Amino acid sequence: DSGVTQTPKHLITATGQRVTLRCSPRSGDLSVYWYQQSLDQGLQFLIQYYNGEERAKGNILERFSAQQFPDLHSELNLSSLELGDSALYFCASSDIRGNTGELFFGEGSRLTVL
Amino acid sequence: AQSVAQPEDQVNVAEGNPLTVKCTYSVSGNPYLFWYVQYPNRGLQFLLKYITGDNLVKGSYGFEAEFNKSQTSFHLKKPSALVSDSALYFCAVRDMIGSGNTGKLIFGQGTTLQVKP
Numbered sequence: 005d006s007g008v009t010q011t012p013k014h015l016i017t018a019t020g021q022r023v024t025l026r027c028s029p030r031s032g033d034l035s036v037y038w039y040q041q042s043l044d045q046g047l048q049f050l051i052q053y054y055n056g057e058e059r060a061k062g063n064i065l066e067r068f069s070a071q072q073f074p075d076l077h078s079e080l081n082l083s084s085l086e087l088g089d090s091a092l093y094f095c096a097s098s099d100i101r102g103n104t105g106e107l108f109f110g111e112g113s114r115l116t117v118l
Numbered sequence: 119a120q121s122v123a124q125p126e127d128q129v130n131v132a133e134g135n136p137l138t139v140k141c142t143y144s145v146s147g148n149p150y151l152f153w154y155v156q157y158p159n160r161g162l163q164f165l166l167k168y169i170t171g172d173n174l175v176k177g178s179y180g181f182e183a184e185f186n187k188s189q190t191s192f193h194l195k196k197p198s199a200l201v202s203d204s205a206l207y208f209c210a211v212r213d214m215i216g217s218g219n220t221g222k223l224i225f226g227q228g229t230t231l232q233v234k235p
Contacts, residue, residue, distance in 0.1 A: 046226075046227045046228060047208065052220055094162070098221050105221070106164045107162075109161040110161050112160075
């Protein structure tokens, strides 16, 4: 158990809809990262938050957005969903103050868009 | 840009034999390198990392990795494979450019390890 909690584990929805994925980081970790894992693209970094502020942005579509709340949990919002958005979405957390640390991953949220 | 490459989509090995999963990296400066394992329908689990120091790094579940600066490689190894080692393995490098050390990792495409009895 990594200590990172993601909900929901599975989500099935239709094209055009909007979903929200939730992540609770490990206790004490200030940094949250979102990754997308798909068969053809591998593990792609989407976005990072550190203590409530956006820290780094990767290949995140404009239809996607994220935020980190004062209690440090994070949400990834996916809107106007397309078939190609079907993927496994991972959240990870770390204590980057140590400067060398690994990321700790949740079990992921599997999104299926029909 | 920082990147890692895993040249093999799949590695097959017999149980009890040594295994190697290959990774090469391209970075500016000193690399921070990581290996993760992903079992089916699970998240990524950290195996080991190289930051500095000894070129041979020992990690979880009997795995180790050898950092080779001249060959820009960080291959994952295990002396004796188990069927339960069958999984998807990812090499990763810490992104050290752009807005500075954000801590995010850049992953390779992954290598599926199949260990047969």
